[in-house]
Structure formats: C-alpha cells, structure tokens
Amino acid sequence: MASLSEKALFVFFTAQVLTLAWSQKGQVCSEMNPCDTRKGLQCEYSTDIHKRTGICGAHGGDVCVLDGSVYQNGQTFFPSCKYQCMCRDGQIGCVPRCNVDVMLPGPDCPMPRRVQVPGECCEKWVCEPQAEASALGGFAMAAYRQEETVSFDGWDRSLNCIEQTTEWGACSQSCGMGLSTRVTNKNRPV
Numbered sequence: 001m002a003s004l005s006e007k008a009l010f011v012f013f014t015a016q017v018l019t020l021a022w023s024q025k026g027q028v029c030s031e032m033n034p035c036d037t038r039k040g041l042q043c044e045y046s047t048d049i050h051k052r053t054g055i056c057g058a059h060g061g062d063v064c065v066l067d068g069s070v071y072q073n074g075q076t077f078f079p080s081c082k083y084q085c086m087c088r089d090g091q092i093g094c095v096p097r098c099n100v101d102v103m104l105p106g107p108d109c110p111m112p113r114r115v116q117v118p119g120e121c122c123e124k125w126v127c128e129p130q131a132e133a134s135a136l137g138g139f140a141m142a143a144y145r146q147e148e149t150v151s152f153d154g155w156d157r158s159l160n161c162i163e164q165t166t167e168w169g170a171c172s173q174s175c176g177m178g179l180s181t182r183v184t185n186k187n188r189p190v
Contacts (some may be wrong), residue, residue: 062090081121098122
C-alpha cells in the first residue's frame with residue numbers, strides 16, 4: 001500500500017504533466033517547461049551557468065510550419081502536386097511544377113483555354129478550331145498587326161507587335177513571402 005507522501009507525489013506529478021505546456025521559440029524553457037520538439041526546438045542553457053533555465057531555439061536553422069506540418073531547415077516538400085517548396089531558416093519558398101503559366105500556346109492557337117485532364121495534376125492548354133474561334137466572336141486579342149507600321153525600307157517588325165501582359169497569378173502564400181507569376185511579350189530589344 002502506498003504511503004501518504006507517495007500518493008501526494010503522484011498527484012503532484014500528474015498535475016504537472018497535465019499542465020505541461022511546450023515552450024516556443026524565444027520563450028524561457030527548463031526541465032519542467034521543455035521546448036516544443038515537434039517544431040525542432042531545443043532548450044539552450046548558454047545564459048544560465050547552473051543550467052536551470054534557458055531559451056528555446058532551433059537547432060541548425062529554424063523549422064517551417066505549413067498547414068500543421070513541420071518541415072526541417074533545408075527540407076524540400078510538395079504541399080500539393082502543383083508546387084515544390086523548400087524550408088530555409090523558417091521561411092518557405094515555392095516554385096510552380098506546372099508550366100501552364102510559362103509555356104503559352106503559339107500564334108497558331110488563337111483561342112487557347114486551360115482544361116483539367118482527368119488523372120493529371122496540372123492543367124493543359126487546348127486550342128479551339130479556327131471555325132469555333134470566329135463563331136465565338138474572336139475573344140482573343142491579335143498579337144501582330146498585318147499592315148506595315150512604317151513604310152520605308154528596313155522597317156522595324158517589332159513595331160507591329162501588339163504589347164500584351166497577363167494578370168498576376170494567385171500568390172502561393174496567404175501571408176509572408178510567396179510566388180506570383182505573369183507573362184508578357186514586352187521584351188527589351190536584343
């Protein structure tokens with residue numbers, strides 16, 4: 001049979017375990033208040049000679065947390081099939097894996113549209129037949145003027161190019177640094 005002091009110790013220990021909170025980065029930590037190891041944090045005792053209290057810090061660079069998942073510094077991950085991301089010292093950087101915003105259809109495709117292909121992650125460009133394009137009223141803008149803009153010999157063909165720029169795509173992050181893309185034919189002369 002347990003003694004009264006053993007029962008009291010058990011109740012004290014149980015109460016301590018139930019109220020145990022994980023210390024976060026920059027917070028004070030100790031054996032009774034450990035750091036949140038799920039986020040890669042550890043207690044740094046360098047400021048206390050007796051090693052009783054410390055400050056929570058990340059070992060080897062800060063970890064990243066995205067949608068409840070923890071990623072280690074330097075870790076590459078795929079939050080969806082459309083993006084490849086990397087955790088770098090607490091910051092997440094992502095690049096698109098789909099080239100639909102980069103590889104636009106050519107001039108022989110006057111009515112391009114994006115379609116989702118069953119079983120594939122990335123959308124694809126498809127071209128409407130020429131007859132359908134004119135039946136729809138020709139919503140696509142022309143990219144080139146047929147007439148000569150300048151009528152002397154040695155005219156500059158770039159003057160016939162109609163400048164076009166897409167809208168900015170959605171940002172890859174709702175907070176902090178993210179990635180957004182757009183496409184233009186407004187290029188500097190070579």
